[in-house]
Amino acid sequence: MSTSPQTAALTQAVTQEAMQSFAHATDPRLAQVMALLVKHLHAFVAESKLSKEEWLRGLDFLNACAAITTEERNEFSLFSDIMGISSMVDVVSQPEGGTPSSVLGPFHNHDSLLRDNGVDLTNGQPGERVWFHGRVVDTHGQPIANAHIDFWQNADNGLYPAQDPEQDPQNLRCKIVCDAEGGFNLLTIRPHPYTVPTDGPVGALLAASQRNIWRPAHYHLIVSAPGYVGLVTELFPKGSDYIDNDTVFGVRPGLIVPFVPCSNSAVAQRFGLEAPFLEMTYEFQLVKQD
Ligand SMILES: [Fe+2]
Structure with missing residues (x-):
């Protein structure tokens, strides 16, 4: 026509x-x-x-998003995520040259406790142990002393503390300050894929569109240092299910990192681990503020 x-x-x-x-x-x-x-x-x-009917249906959809939105659950934010808008904003608002950014997601908590660099976050819970360590550097590879890291992930059952009353609200999350060489390390567990909430209008839209509802496994991180542009990002274990089909389009090639079997005896002794355990290493690059 x-x-x-x-x-x-x-x-x-x-x-x-x-x-x-x-x-x-x-x-x-x-x-x-x-x-x-x-x-x-x-x-x-x-x-x-x-058509007018389609326009009215669109308005009904937005009304349904408003009706289900609360302090803890924002359906509009989820709609933005599954439309790829959140990822687009990440891409166009992040300065070029540093580590790619990725979506913040709904489970960040400003109240994570400041823990020692080298903290053990596992506290006897189930999950494959991961020694996660690396450095924070500038775009020339020079270490950024005392950079801050805010870290959070889901537990072995795929849930974040906000979704699971059995978990301590501080479970598998922390803030740490890097050392003078920008170095950080912590002991955690392997994260797991999870589905976005599907009990609202966005879930109905995903179902009607026959779309995937899963996100690949990931760690969430906010990396910051005075004088540098703050970085909100995620790291995706190489080989995770759904890594090629993230329902919120957050995966970037530079954020896919392998888990490597590790038998470092000093690390094993420090954390009381049986070797081999898993190791993930990453270097975050921050861009200087203008
Ligand atoms: Fe997440």
């Missing part, structure tokens, strides 16, 4: 008028962003020839 010249002229006029309506916003960035949003949303409506 082609568009007649009259309809094309009308849609262009409506788009121009709606874009112009934001031109006098007190914040110039608001004017720019809203004009572009109008431009692209109008183009979507025109190209898809959206």
Whole structure:
């Protein structure tokens, strides 16, 4: 079905008028962003020839997202994730040159305790032991002394503490300060794939679209240091299920890291481990602030 010249002229006029309506916003960035949003949303409506029924269905979907959203659960954030918008924002807002960023996800907790560099986070719980260590450096490979790391992951049952009343709220999460050479290390367990929440309108959309609902296993990290752009990222164990089909599109090639069998006797003795255990090594590169 082609568009007649009259309809094309009308849609262009409506788009121009709606874009112009934001031109006098007190914040110039608001004017720019809203004009572009109008431009692209109008183009979507025109190209898809959206029917009134489809438009109403879209509004119903947004209303359903609002109805299920609480302090602990944000369906709009999940919608952004499964549309790839959260990942797009990560990609376009992160400066080039450092470690790639990835999605923050819904389970970050600002209240993680500051623990010693070299902390054992396992506390006798099930899970394959992983000695995770590395350095934080600048884009020239020079160590960043005393960089901060905020780390969190899910337990052996695939759940985060916020989803599992059996877990201590501080389980498998910590903040640590790197040493003078940017070095860090900790003992943790292998993370596991998990599904995004599927009991809301986003879950219904994923089901109707016959889409995967799983995320590959990952560690979450926020790496920061004064004078450098903060990094929100994830590390994905090489070979994890769903690594080629992350439902929130968070995997980047530079963030896939192998688990290597390790028999370092000093590490085994320090943490009371039986060798071999797993080892993951990573060097985070931070970009200097302008
Ligand atoms: Fe996660």
